[in-house]
Amino acid sequence: MYPTRQFVLASLSPKIILLTTYLVSGFSVAANIPLELITAKSSSQTLYLQLDAKVEPIKSATVAAQTSGRVLAIHYDVNDMVPEGAPLLEITSKEQGAGLAGAEAELAKAQAQNIEAQAQFERYKALFPQGAISKGAMDEATSYAKSSKQAVSAAKAKLISAKENVNYTIVSAPFTGRVTGKWVEQGETISYGQALLSGYDTDKLRAVFYVPQQYRQQLASLTSITLSDDVSTYQSDAINKFNFSTQADQSIEVRVQLDNQQQTLQAGQWLKAALPLAKVDAIYLPKSAIFQVGELTAVYRKQGDKYLQTQVRLGKHITSGAITQVEVLSGVMDGDNIVNDAANYVLLLNQTQTGNSK
Structure with missing residues (x-):
């Protein structure tokens, strides 16, 4: 059945x-x-090689201590945005302030001595032709006038250095950017040259990717490239194609400069780089069909x-x-x-x- x-x-x-x-x-x-009907029609399309590109900063820095002392305050932490010139960190300034006061005193003393030396030199210079001043005394007055003038210059240089040492107690941001590392804490005693904070400039970034050797001809003719993530597309013609390879697979490194004025990119994220290879005819339909x-x-x-x-x-x-x-x-x-x-x-x-x- x-x-x-x-x-x-x-x-x-x-x-x-x-x-x-x-x-x-x-x-x-x-x-x-x-x-609703649509008519299928072939059109010329460009074939692309999709490559992973990593975003990294073009300008980054680690600020270090230019004087010694104890950390009084840290105004920014990791991941904070910092404007250019903003004070990042403060260091005790008692020793530097004392040095500044001493330099100012030395300058005042040198200037007073120089005034006296120059006045004596002018008097001797007027009396020497009359025979009232000996040759030895005239030479001594001339030497004293010159040395006292140089002493003023030396004192001014020390004062500038002392002022800079005071300025070094406030560490400022070298550019507008984001803090990526904090290497000291409030209350720590630091020494000259010690790393304090790290950061990078967020306005200008670059995407780095590697192209296999077989596509070097397409890379050589590349003048503009499109990179994208899940949200945005970025176009750039600032392309730096390396003429050598340091990779184990002998691929070619490419660096593409990106404008990040809108702050849509961040260091460390991945983008897709589209390297154009060739043009072909293809039919495309909307996904709804x-x-x-x-x-x-x-x-x-x-x-x-x-x-x-x-x-x-x-x-x-x-x-x-x-x-x-x-x-x-x-x-x-x-x-x-x-x-x-x-x-x-x-x-x-x-x-x-x-x-x-x-």
Whole structure:
């Protein structure tokens, strides 16, 4: 005895029954259902090699102590944004202040001595032609005037150095950027040359990636490149292509400068770099025209008064704004009329079948 039709259907999985329904119905429903159609048309597209690019800072620095003392205050922490010239850290300044006061006193003393020496020199210079001053006394006055003048210059230099030592007790940011490291804590005693804080300039970054040797000709002709993440796209023509390789696989390092005025990039993140390789003709359809269920990938193609379910093979996806285009490698030809909203068509199809069965 042969199994009944109901028994056969009960033996099949729901997925297979669903696929069978779609395949059969695709050939049986007339084209009088109002649908939006699009015409498949091949266009010239550029093939790209997708490479991983890591964002890194162009300008980074670690500020170090230029004087010794104890840390009084640290105004910024790791991950804080710091404007250029802002005070990062303060160091005790008693010793430096005492040095400044001593330098100011030495300068005042040197200036007073210089005034006296210059006045004596002028008097001797007026009396010497009259024979009232000996040659030895005149030479001594001349030497004293010169040395006292040099002493003033030396005292001024010491004063400048003392002022700088006082200024060094307040460590300022060399550029606008983000703090990435803090190497001391408040209350610690530090010495000359000790690392204090690290950071990088957030306005100018670069993306670094490596190109395999077989694409060196395409790289040589590269004048502009597009990089992207999940949110934004970045275009740059500031490309530094290395003429040597330090990698074990002999790939070529490429550095692309990126403008980060909008602060959408951060050091350490990954981008996709698109290296153009060649131009090919390809057919692209909107993602809405693709019907996928299980392992079935198809479009609904109009042929005569029917909509035929046609299995397709897909390639890469291209997203521009809110629209995603899908490359169709096989199954669709130029001039085919395709249902633009495949999901809506399947819904109408099911509703039509349900109405006909009643």
